[in-house]
Amino acid sequence: MHLIQSNGYQLELGSILESSFSEKLQSFSNEKIVLFADENTSEACVSYLLTQFEQLSEAEVIMIPAGEIHKTVEIVENIWEVLSDYQVGRHDLLINIGGGMITDMGGFIASCYKRGIEFINVPTSLLGMVDASIGGKTGVNLGHFKNQIGVFSHPIAVYIDPIFLSTLPKAELMSGYAELLKHGLISDALLYAEVLAQMEEAESIPVELLRDGIEIKNKVVTADPLEKGERKKLNFGHTFGHVIEGFYMGREGVSHGWAVAIGMIFESYLSYKRGLLTLKDYQKIELDLKKWYNIPPFSNEDMQEMVNWLSNDKKNRSGKIQCCLLEGIGKCTFDHEISQDEAVEVFLHFKNQQINLN
Numbered sequence: 001m002h003l004i005q006s007n008g009y010q011l012e013l014g015s016i017l018e019s020s021f022s023e024k025l026q027s028f029s030n031e032k033i034v035l036f037a038d039e040n041t042s043e044a045c046v047s048y049l050l051t052q053f054e055q056l057s058e059a060e061v062i063m064i065p066a067g068e069i070h071k072t073v074e075i076v077e078n079i080w081e082v083l084s085d086y087q088v089g090r091h092d093l094l095i096n097i098g099g100g101m102i103t104d105m106g107g108f109i110a111s112c113y114k115r116g117i118e119f120i121n122v123p124t125s126l127l128g129m130v131d132a133s134i135g136g137k138t139g140v141n142l143g144h145f146k147n148q149i150g151v152f153s154h155p156i157a158v159y160i161d162p163i164f165l166s167t168l169p170k171a172e173l174m175s176g177y178a179e180l181l182k183h184g185l186i187s188d189a190l191l192y193a194e195v196l197a198q199m200e201e202a203e204s205i206p207v208e209l210l211r212d213g214i215e216i217k218n219k220v221v222t223a224d225p226l227e228k229g230e231r232k233k234l235n236f237g238h239t240f241g242h243v244i245e246g247f248y249m250g251r252e253g254v255s256h257g258w259a260v261a262i263g264m265i266f267e268s269y270l271s272y273k274r275g276l277l278t279l280k281d282y283q284k285i286e287l288d289l290k291k292w293y294n295i296p297p298f299s300n301e302d303m304q305e306m307v308n309w310l311s312n313d314k315k316n317r318s319g320k321i322q323c324c325l326l327e328g329i330g331k332c333t334f335d336h337e338i339s340q341d342e343a344v345e346v347f348l349h350f351k352n353q354q355i356n357l358n
C-alpha cells in the first residue's frame, strides 16, 4: 500500500481491501452512508464494494446516467433533494465511486449540502485516479462551459485501487493516459517517455506509473491548493481543451482526456510559434499525441464559436485569455496572455489535419 499525504487527508494506492477504508466506514457506523455513482460504475464498482464491506449493507446508492452531459446543476439539485428525502444529516457520509465526472460532482454535492458533509473519493477511471480525485477541485458544467460552477473542497480520504481499471473501456484508458502525458510534459520528461512506452503495451498499467502520476499531481496541489501560481501548470492543454470538450460534448469518442490531448497539441504549437519550444520538441509532441488522439473536424463557424468561448474561460484575467505554454518537454510556464487572433491562427493551422470522429 502506498500512502501519500495530501491537503489534510491521505491518498491510499493499493487494494481497497487492505486499506483503511473499512476502519473509516466503521467510524460512520452510527451515521448514514450514501454511495454516489453513474450507471457504469454502479454496475462494475459499487457492487464490488457492497459485497466486500458489510458496513455498507444499509447504505443507499444514488445512481445517475453516465457521461459528461449529465454533469449539470440540474442533476445536482435533484441529488440534493434525494439526500434530503433520505434525511441525510451533517454527520453522514457520501462516497463517490466513479470517474472524474462522479468525483467532481459528488464533491460539489457534499460540499454545499447542509453547508458541507464529509465525502470519500473512490476513483475508478485512470483519469480519476491520477488526476480528478486529487486536489479538491469540485464542480459542474454550465451549458458548454466546463466546470463553471464549483468550489475547492477536500475529501476525508481517497482510495485508489487499480482493480477497478479491469472494467474500464479502452477509450477511457486512453483518456486517462492523456492527463498522465500532461503530467510528464509539464514537469518530468522521463515520465512522459515512460507513459508513451506504456501506451504501446495497452494491457494493464503498472502501479509505479500510477504512483508517479499521483505524486506529481499531489505535489503541485499541496504546494498551491488554491491555484495562485504553480498549480496553473496543470492547466496545460486545458485552455483549448475545455472549449473543444464543450463543443463536441456528447458525441461518440469524445472524452475529457481526448480534448486535453488536442489542447496540448494546439498549445505546444503556440509554444513553438512564440519561440518558447524548439521545432524538434514541438514536432515530437505533435507526432506522439496524434498517434493516439485524432484532431476533430471543424468549419470556420465552429472555429469562431470555440474562439469566442475562449473569452469566457475561468482562467481569464481582465478579459484576457490565459494559457500555459511549454519551454521544453518537462518544462511548463503559465500566465501567458493570448489574443483571439492567435487562437484563430492555431485553429487554422490544424484545420486541414482534421479526421472525422468515430
Ligand SMILES: NC(=O)c1ccc[n+]([C@@H]2O[C@H](COP(=O)([O-])OP(=O)(O)OC[C@H]3O[C@@H](n4cnc5c(N)ncnc54)[C@H](O)[C@@H]3O)[C@@H](O)[C@H]2O)c1
Pocket: 038, 039, 040, 041, 044, 045, 066, 067, 068, 071, 098, 099, 100, 101, 102, 104, 124, 125, 126, 127, 128, 131, 132, 133, 134, 135, 136, 137, 138, 146, 147, 164, 165, 166, 167, 168, 169, 172, 175, 176, 255, 256, 257
Ligand atoms: N477535479 C479535477 O482536478 C479534475 C481534473 C481532471 C479532470 N476532471 C474532470 O473529470 C472528468 C473526466 O473524468 P473521466 O475521464 O473519469 O470521465 P467519467 O467520469 O465520465 O468516466 C468516463 C467513462 O468511464 C466509465 N467508467 C469509469 N470507471 C469505470 C470502471 N471502472 N469500469 C467501467 N466503466 C467505468 C464512466 O461510467 C464513464 O462512462 C471531467 O468532468 C473533467 O472535467 C477534474
